[in-house]
Amino acid sequence: MSSAVFIINLDRSPDRLAFMQAQAERLNFNFERVRGVNGTRGLPKWLAPQFVSETGEILSKMSSGEVGCYASHLIALSRMVDRKIGPVIVLEDDVTLDTDFFTTAEAAILAAPEGWDLIHLSTRFKNPCFTVAELNGDRRLVRHSRLPAGSAAYAISISGASKLLASKVRKHPFDMEFRYAWIADLDIFGVHPAPAVDGAFLVSTIEAPWRTKLKSNRRYWERRLPKPRWAPNPLSQLWGLLLVKPALPR
Numbered sequence: 001m002s003s004a005v006f007i008i009n010l011d012r013s014p015d016r017l018a019f020m021q022a023q024a025e026r027l028n029f030n031f032e033r034v035r036g037v038n039g040t041r042g043l044p045k046w047l048a049p050q051f052v053s054e055t056g057e058i059l060s061k062m063s064s065g066e067v068g069c070y071a072s073h074l075i076a077l078s079r080m081v082d083r084k085i086g087p088v089i090v091l092e093d094d095v096t097l098d099t100d101f102f103t104t105a106e107a108a109i110l111a112a113p114e115g116w117d118l119i120h121l122s123t124r125f126k127n128p129c130f131t132v133a134e135l136n137g138d139r140r141l142v143r144h145s146r147l148p149a150g151s152a153a154y155a156i157s158i159s160g161a162s163k164l165l166a167s168k169v170r171k172h173p174f175d176m177e178f179r180y181a182w183i184a185d186l187d188i189f190g191v192h193p194a195p196a197v198d199g200a201f202l203v204s205t206i207e208a209p210w211r212t213k214l215k216s217n218r219r220y221w222e223r224r225l226p227k228p229r230w231a232p233n234p235l236s237q238l239w240g241l242l243l244v245k246p247a248l249p250r
Helices: 015-026 064-083 102-113 158-165 209-215 218-223 234-247
Strands: 004-009 032-037 090-093 119-120 129-134 140-145 155-156 189-191
Touching: 004 015, 004 064, 032 064, 064 090, 064 158, 102 119, 102 129, 102 140, 102 155, 102 189, 129 189, 155 158
Parallel strands: 004 032, 004 090, 119 189
Antiparallel strands: 090 155, 119 155, 129 140, 140 189
16 A cells, blocks of 8 residues: 555544554554544644634634544644655544455545545445546445535545645634535545445544534534535535536546
């Protein structure tokens, strides 16, 4: 396997790290642990102004846990950009990997057109999608006509990481950056069927118990997340269709 693998894990979640280590042994891959940020506490100085005010108030409607999750992903992306390594596969510590996960991920990276930014690897999405390339088995590299959220497992290029690292006030959880891909001008692909699935642990380590219960509702994110005032929800579908257009089936 040629791509580096980063796994995001909180210090207080050794059980999740052990879960990922067991998968690493089973699938024979090495990974680098990225120490997760526990809420708003411990935000790096370079990231803090993007999430909290000088008085410590969160600058968006995100919870403290969502801020920590977002910051953790940005730390992973900054690591790859600083080292000039890419593409990189980023995993959260509750994702279950299929046996062919890495062969599929590498095949998807090789098949992606030049200039790609991100490839979803854990999207269980039933919306129509269009095949870009056949991979191994029944897996396909696809464009989604409506962009899915989710950040449990993805491959990302240096270009994609640089776009997501652009300094700004962070308005919504990290995985919704993929749903609102037009904001960062992300060129996004996916693998269908996905070779990974998130949610191996019933309780989230970044959410309070009442939020965890709500999160199990499929419509939770769509119901509570603020939409950019200048970009109503249908733009997600429009952006997806604009990306799909060059990849319509022949």
